[in-house]
Amino acid sequence: MPGEIDNDAISKAFDAKDNDSLAADYEKWAAAYDADNAAAGLRLPALAAGFVARYVPLTDRPILEAGCGTGLAGDNLYVLGYRNLVGIDLSPEMLRYAKRLGIYARLERMVLG
Numbered sequence: 001m002p003g004e005i006d007n008d009a010i011s012k013a014f015d016a017k018d019n020d021s022l023a024a025d026y027e028k029w030a031a032a033y034d035a036d037n038a039a040a041g042l043r044l045p046a047l048a049a050g051f052v053a054r055y056v057p058l059t060d061r062p063i064l065e066a067g068c069g070t071g072l073a074g075d076n077l078y079v080l081g082y083r084n085l086v087g088i089d090l091s092p093e094m095l096r097y098a099k100r101l102g103i104y105a106r107l108e109r110m111v112l113g
Contacts, residue, residue: 045076071101085103
């Protein structure tokens with residue numbers, strides 16, 4: 001239902017015991033991820049882009065977005081003029097959504113930590 005938050009998906013992501021289960025949870029959540037975050041009032045992607053814009057000059061150097069997910073923060077960075085965005089994420093499905101934006105110079109599946 002529009003405007004409802006999938007608390008189960010959020011809980012599973014935060015309760016994951018290992019990278020494999022975390023990746024599986026994000027694979028299932030990818031299609032609803034952006035809508036769930038919007039319904040929850042998430043503003044982190046825009047805030048993160050604002051901090052980058054404040055402290056990182058526009059350059060053609062690559063900017064790494066670690067844990068890029070569906071590309072919410074990268075999309076904000078692109079609007080602000082950053083073009084050499086490199087995204088990494090644990091979930092291939094999340095990366096597929098990020099790729100659809102057409103803003104990343106490169107996307108790679110990687111595990112942090």
